[in-house]
Amino acid sequence: MxxxxxxxxxxxxxxxxxxxxxxxxxxxxxxxxxxxxxxxxxxxxxxxxxxxxxxxxxxxxxxxxxxxxxxxxxxxxxxxxxxxxEKDMSKVIKSIVIARKKRELEPMLRLLDELTGVEGKDAEAEDFRNVVKDLKLYSHKADSALDALVKVDSNWFFSTLLSMIK
Amino acid sequence: MxxxxxxxxxxxxxxxxxxxxxxxxxxxxxxxxxxxxxxxxxxxxxxxxxxxxxxxxxxxxxxxxxxxxxxxxxxxxxxxxxxxxEKDMSKVIKSIVIARKKRELEPMLRLLDELTGVEGKDAEAEDFRNVVKDLKLYSHKADSALDALVKVDSNWFFSTLLSMIK
DNA sequence: CCATACTTTCAGTAAATACTGAAAGCGGGG
DNA sequence: CCCCGCTTTCAGTATTTACTGAAAGTATGG
Structure with a gap:
């Protein structure tokens, strides 16, 4: 070509x-x-x-x-x-992650915090709180993982990740 | 509320x-x-x-x-x-990852493979091949990491990831 | 402190994307 | 075997999103 x-x-x-x-x-x-x-x-x-x-x-x-x-x-x-x-791909990836995290994940986390406090003692309210709680758990984990990703050297990150999983 | x-x-x-x-x-x-x-x-x-x-x-x-x-x-x-x-958030995350990977990452990998073969011996062509090569490296790593993510239990994945990084 | 060379802004418009609703399709029950 | 209740399709339309280009803004050199 x-x-x-x-x-x-x-x-x-x-x-x-x-x-x-x-x-x-x-x-x-x-x-x-x-x-x-x-x-x-x-x-x-x-x-x-x-x-x-x-x-x-x-x-x-x-x-x-x-x-x-x-x-x-x-x-x-x-x-x-x-x-x-910017030609350093690890920086490119980090930049995009940071921008999206700010735009998407963080507003979600704020909302979920508010939604934890819905009232009601019936099964429906209970279920709702459970969905929110679970989602919050994953969102916080994702948030921390992404923070970590942008802090460390991406090369190291990916290779460690792989060796850990394989 | x-x-x-x-x-x-x-x-x-x-x-x-x-x-x-x-x-x-x-x-x-x-x-x-x-x-x-x-x-x-x-x-x-x-x-x-x-x-x-x-x-x-x-x-x-x-x-x-x-x-x-x-x-x-x-x-x-x-x-x-x-x-x-589907209320299991780990499944929700996996489903979305799989769909996006198929739609986005895989076509990119195919293109990058083709682009490795660009002709030319001058610095410009050399530079281009380097950008492609680097990108390919990261894409393959991301691809493998995502494959791993959908295979393992997400809970385990995130917590191990965190403890590893912290 | 004006002329010039460039950058920024934004109202209008074009392009992409998602939604509607009516008509056609499909299958089980009588 | 055809009616009825429901699902699917898709051409037309609405909505959202991105782009244009001209005019206003800014800075530099003379």
Whole structure:
């Protein structure tokens, strides 16, 4: 396969994958483009290569920087801003985990805490409290596990995990 | 908090959470409704309680059954089909993991395998192959870890994981 | 302190996604 | 073997979500 074709296919696939990870298609495609580029890219470069509008590039680029998936790179003598992608996959994974945890798991935990206090002594209320309690247990475990995941070196994490389970 | 209010809030929140887990809002809401009900529900029950159309209930209910998040429950003397929700959270988590893995991770692995073979001897091609290689490594690790997760008892999994990391 | 080169914002619009409801399909009972 | 109660399907429509592009904002150099 030719390099150019490979890059295109990668950008497309990373975009599709991203959209099921809470990263919009375009955001993931920009990230993919940065991943497969060994030189920094300006907004104009990205606009041209992915055929998207300036506003779209700007918004998604800022999101990528927010998430820690890309960095601004100032080039001496240039007034434009340039960007490079985070290529360390363990960092990429960590960034995504952190963002999703904040967005999804934490609000859930807050709700579950409130729901523990539903009133009622009948079987129905009892059942409800049990579902909530169980869910809370798993959510807290998941929360702690994810915290741990982002703290430790991912390489170590996965290999230990595997040897433990096999 | 009253039981009814608790149920409503739970259904709403579970719906919102679901949508960021590849489960549509309605599918997750139906699942939530089944979770907090101690009696089986028919399509008509769900239509009424969630104020959604018959077609919508039918489609999403079948998806829930596909995913292993709900089961058909035949009630003697009734011609309607009734459904109950999977309340074992470890099973719920496993089901979701399996579905997403199939949908997301596996296509990615196939693509990455193809992309390993891009041609070119220059630095650019070399860099590209490295990104792909690295990503492939993590993807395979994640794949194995998820396989392991669905095989073992989740309770054991999480607690061992935690004690290992702490 | 203006001109210029770039970045940001956001109202309007396009695209993707999910839902409705009516019609067709299906199967058991009479 | 056909009626009835229920389930499934799917074209049309609504809703949500993402993108565009032009105008406003900002900073730098002269």
């Amino acid at each position: 030719e390099l150019e074709e490979g890059k295109e296919r990668f950008i497309e696939a990373w975009g599709a994958l991203g959209s099921s990870w809470g990263v919009t298609r375009t955001m993931a495609q920009i990230h993919a483009l940065l991943l497969v580029s060994n030189t920094p890219k300006s907004s104009d470069d990205v606009m041209e290569e992915l055929q998207i509008s300036r506003g779209n590039v700007n918004t998604n680029m800022r999101m990528l920087v927010d998430w820690g998936l890309a960095y601004k790179k100032l080039i001496p003598g240039e007034r434009k801003e340039f960007f490079i992608g | 009253e039981l009814e209010e608790g149920k409503e809030r739970f259904i709403e929140a579970w719906g919102a959470l679901g949508s960021s887990w590849g489960v549509t809002r309605t599918m997750a809401q139906i699942h939530a409704l089944l979770l907090v009900s101690n009696t089986p529900k028919s399509s008509d029950d769900v239509m009424e309680e969630l104020q959604i159309s018959r077609g919508n209930v039918n489609t999403n209910m079948r998806m829930l059954v596909d995913w292993g998040l709900a089961y058909k429950k035949l009630i003697p003397g009734e011609r309607k089909e009734f459904f109950i929700g």
